[in-house]
Amino acid sequence: MALLIDLFGYLSVILHGLTIVAQSMALGGILFLIFLARPFADALGTVGDDILRRTRRIAGWAAVALIVCEAATIALQGAVLIGTVDLSFADVMSADFAIAGQIKILAAALLVVLAFGFPNTPRPVLAGVVLLELAAATLTTHANARLEDRVPLLIVEGLHQLGAAIWIGGIPSFIMALGRCHDGMAWRKVGKRFSQMSTVGVACILVSGATMTYLYVGDLPGFYGTAYGVMVGAKMAMFAGLLCLGAMNYLLVERLRTNPATPITRLKRFAEVEIGIGFTLFFAAASLTSVAPAIDLSTDRVTWNEIVERNTPQMPVLTSPDHAALALPALQQKLDQEAEAQKKNPPPAFVPGSGDLPPRNLDDIRWSEYNHHWAGLFVLLMGVLALANQAKLARPVTKHWPLVLLGLAVFLFLRSDPEVWPLGEEGFWESFRDVEVVQHRMFVALTVIFGLFEWRVRVGGLAKTKAALVFPIMTALGGALLLTHQHAIANVKDQLLIELTHTPLALASVALGWSRWLEIRLDPPGNKIAGWIWPACFIFIGFLLLSYREI
Amino acid sequence: MTRSISTGRKVLGAALFLALGAPLPAFAHAILMASTPAVNGTAEGPDVSFDLRFNSRIDHKRSRLTLTLPDRSQQVLPIAEDGPEDQLTTKAALKPGAYTLRWQVLAIDGHITRGDVPFTVGGN
């Protein structure tokens, strides 16, 4: 059970991210139906009917996903409570959060029924269900647990979610509608209306975001000195990126007015990237629920001086401490010796899930820094080769840049688990009994497969196929998950300083993935510009890893 | 068999960094703002009153306070149901020694967090 509560922290963030995605797509789909698909159905002719049907289907299936996510959330939290506090099932289901969750499920079920079964539901009824869902969702946000400013916070939390639903949640339906239309006038109609809708969505987000930042973060030191503030910063960065894409799409829609023959490929491609970054933003939002608001942390904040000091570049450490010197092996050795003296079985030095943190000493920190620095060299090399390849320099050599990933894989294979073969005493095959080793091995295998795959894309003629999209999707996904992974415990400064370096890494990874996506999917000249961005992201990540420090 | 990385950080997304061995931060939302006894503080025995104040409204019925005694045995302390909505209070009769109070709270918004308050009971 103790293990469950450890995993629970991470699972609940992932689950929460998925819930936000499903919720905004369900509500966004319904709002798209209310404000675009229905009003324009007649004007768009047969295409209009098609768009109506498909919008309902998107909203309906998203609502199904929302039911699943919400049920899983209640089940997960309930399981932890039943297992740790001796509560009955009924006790758990009557908790405030569980009641709000049940209302959410009910409203979502209503949306499923209306979307699939009742195509002529009056628009005010649909809007009513949307509001019910929003209200219930708002009761499971931080705002509801606040002691002060609870009502204004509940209102802006609701507004925030509404804005996200209108804008990001509506984009899948928008792309679908663009794909169904076939002439400039239809594109213009759809594009123009969606522009108006997203402007309203952006306004909701701006107003509510600013209010929440003011009430939850408070001041500048709260912004850079706490995990909460750093995550809000990451959200702002992605929001700014989305605004740029949205603004460029707005200009394109305006151009359709004067010239209905304007190609709309860019509109669709940018919208795809908006979905990707938007969903990443949702995961960042989900991870905010696992950290305490900055305003509650008046002590133990990281100061500006500490940030500057930690991030002042130093020479990378390219020599490693001996693994016997690490805290855990050293402690285990001591325990083993004591047990042997008493003729007993040695206790493990660390039990995963016990709720304790594994011991760490200075050598552990050196070990970790060394790993990061060498990984940085690999990534930097990859970036430089990719950039040279882009600049048409030494192409017979530089086009093989994905092979550098194999080197990284070998390095990780050697360094992830110092206790096992070939560095440690434990044999290669027997170590497979350890779940953690297996997971590290899987990651190494994944790196190898990924590297060979992208290499085939570059030199093996897969470039024009869907296979080319695997690399951008995987890197963007990695960045998104890295954003959700980091949650400094409220008062541990060191972890926050580490998190401060991981956030730009995650953002760079997201930018890398989506710029490569645009390079593949856009027409000239846009794809050329995008083609320079992602190698630069690689180089940036390489430097960040090289300057990574834990002390 | 020793592992230097805890289970919580074994998820694919951050796998590269996990494989690199960066330390895993824990999760925290409802945090302890103040407590009696204080973290690493002392209390006078034998009758010790506990008062933990959080940054959130707490579900008293669905939270738990567990005391680890000097002999490593554990004891669940009953939580007073009528306290202020951001506080947990309880009492215990304790002998001198080193104790740890582990709290696990359910915030009203559904988030579960936990933490420790190590303290010593003084005496003669």
Ligand SMILES: [Cu+2]
């Ligand atoms: Cu919360």
